Amino acid sequence: MLSEKRGDAIDLSHHLSNVARARQTSPLKGLQKWMGKPGLISLAGGLPNAQYFPIASISGELLAPDSFPLKTEPEESSLSWFWKLFSRSDKERTTTFTVDKYPKHPGDLNLATGLQYGMASGLPQMKEILHEFVEKVFQPAYGNWTTLLHTGNTDGWGKTVQTILNPGDGLIVSEWTYPSALAGARPYGIKLVPIGMDAEGMSSAALRKTLAEWDESTRGMPRPHVMYTVPIGQNPTGTTMGLDRKKEIYDICVEYDIIIVEDDPYYFLQEGKYVPKSERVSESDADDETFLARLAPSYLKVDYQGRVIRLDTFSKTVCPGSRLGWFTCNPMFAERLERAAETSSQAPCGFTQLYVTSLLMNWHYDGYIRWLKALRIQYKGRRDYLVDCFAEEFHLQQSISTQGYTAGAQVYYASLKPKRSFIPLSEKDVAYSKPLFSFVPPSSGMFVWIELHLEDHPSFSSLGYKALEMKLWTDIAEAGVLFGPGSMFSATPVDDDTPGHGHFRISFSNSTPEELKKAVTIFGTTLRSFMKH
Incomplete structure (x- = not known):
């Protein structure tokens, strides 16, 4: 898949909201594109002088990516191992990182850049890390996809609502779903269109029936053109939607021209089927490629038109207080989402970006995958x-x-x-x-x-x-x-x-x-x- 020639996203700009169409580049943020020009003397922006930042450096201790085991025995669950780990007298294995105010080498993380006003798209080092991660893990089926940072999936969803939904529009959701997402959409006058579910989450048959039988006069609104879904660890039911069901739903969305917003915070917490205690066997380690292949894939893997806006977050894999995540979507949506960020959240917190980027640069791709493999076992x-x-x-x-x-x-x-009875009873x-x-x-x-x-x-x-x-x-x-x-x-x-x-x-x-x-x-x-x- 990675070596195949993939086409670019189709034009889906007709899905943009009136607000998104009206957005223009922030007058001051628009100057940022000139900032990388060698020798440029910028007197245009009101950037505080970095030498007056009252922080000389930041540093921290990072857990080793293999801090948790990849193999469990049926008589000793990963949960019991977890508590043994944190009750040990010896110290956890860690490495230390430091970010200085000014770079010592080209490309170094530094406070002068990381704590300055920055682009809504985020630090370039983080964007490079995310591009490698998305390419290898989610494997989008079209060529010109891109990523854009946000401040967690709640923020990402809020910006998405403003970008592709108008007041009075319908929003396709599962009959049981994440209430904060609904609460974020309702104040904009968005009308919910619940779809029946089964053991894999949203039912493709129920979705097709709803769309095929849609009557605008009866419903009081046009047929909806946006779907919100949590396909992995469906919240609240905990279901996992597999590849075949995603293909079915994606094909329906192509047929009826629907944008899929894939909110996927639990992607790496795919614990698998529950096995009663008496029937469990030890779980052995798998290499990275096998581990990723066993995971139910993202909608991105079947998205050959660029109609998926995927929301990822570090809340469940690093920590929720980081308030950091990212969009993966086609460049037209990304550009409009970036315009929305320029006049609201702007760039995610500089401290958070520096800490999380330092973590991922220290671990590298292989180390992060190793961490995610163990995290799945812990929650299992x-x-x-x-x-x-x-x-x-x-x-x-x-x-x-x-x-x-x-x-x-x-x-x-x-x-x-x-x-309890003193008299023993048979079953x-x-x-x-x-x-x-x-x-x-x-x-x-x-x-x-x-x-x-x-x-x-x-x-x-x-x-x-x-x-x-x-x-x-x-x-x-x-x-x-x-x-x-x-x-x-x-x-x-x-x-x-x-x-x-x-x-x-x-x-x-x-x-x-x-x-x-x-x-x-x-x-x-x-x-x-x-x-x-």
Whole structure:
């Protein structure tokens, strides 16, 4: 693929919003193109003198890229190894970097440039790193793609909304999706168009049906021309969309002329299918090429027209406080997005760019891939541990779903175990409750999405599932555990008359094993009490 001749993006400028069309180069930022001219004496801009920056240098210690293991044993999960690592008495292996105020050699990172007013596109060293990374990892299917820095995917999405959507436009989204993305679009008068889901995320059949049957007079708006999607670690359901489904959806988007905004913060947290504790085998290391080939690819890999705007972030792979990420898109969109940045965020924080660029220059491409491989294993261990806790606290039965957003997935149905008895009982004599919740173990991301089944609650007929969802959520919170209420993730407003079930989103990314275990125990105790009154 990398050696093939690829065509350039087609003209998609008709997708630009009225605001994007009206943007002009910032009068002062437009002078930046002259700044690289040798011998130029610039008296045009109000650039503070670097010698008055009160910082002589910055430095830090970087973890070695192989700080975490690539192989786990079934009896010792990567999670337990994680806690062993940080309880060791010996110091972590680190390397030190320093960035001086002025460069000692051409191309050196330096504070005089990094902390100065800069181009919205970011430091040239970072752009070079990102170009190599995108080319090798995501492999765009057209030739003239480019990258542009932003200050995290929330910022990237906000700029994208302003660039390709007008008030009153429709926005295609999954029926369950990331609420902050919806909150960022609604104030601009954007109307949501929810699409049904299955075990891989957005359903291509449901998408085609919606577009083919679109009636502008009935809907009160033109057929939508933009799609927002989180295809890997779908938030909140944790599904992973494979290559074939992406091809199906991409072909539909070509047919109906739709721009795909691919928000992909969890791309490298593809944990794979959950395997029960008793059935696990050791996971061996794979070389970099095999590791990348096993990952579900980006939409960029099938994007031969340049209709994908991809949002990447360092929030999940380095740290969220960096507030740093990047677009990958065709140069027409990139130029308009850069104009939007010039008069808003401008360039991402200079300190952040210097620190993250220093990290990646120290690790090099191979080192960063090594880090990402281990990161996937770490979160896989966390996912496994939380689901193992569910298996210990509840009785789990498996069944293949045939309908709804779980269609085609193996669903775990959770029932309350009977209270302990002095009389040993065989499995067939144990009286379990009816399933009170169900879930599909996530194959990517940081969350378990559970569906509540509270039909046997004494107040179900009078209160309904929405009120019971919030009542149970409140009881759990008062007991000391906070879940994400499910209704906030619905692309369709949920009221008392909305059919369906309650849901919770449960994170496994940041708590200790002891906290996860305790949380599940509290959930079980609270649920048992809740069903009685």
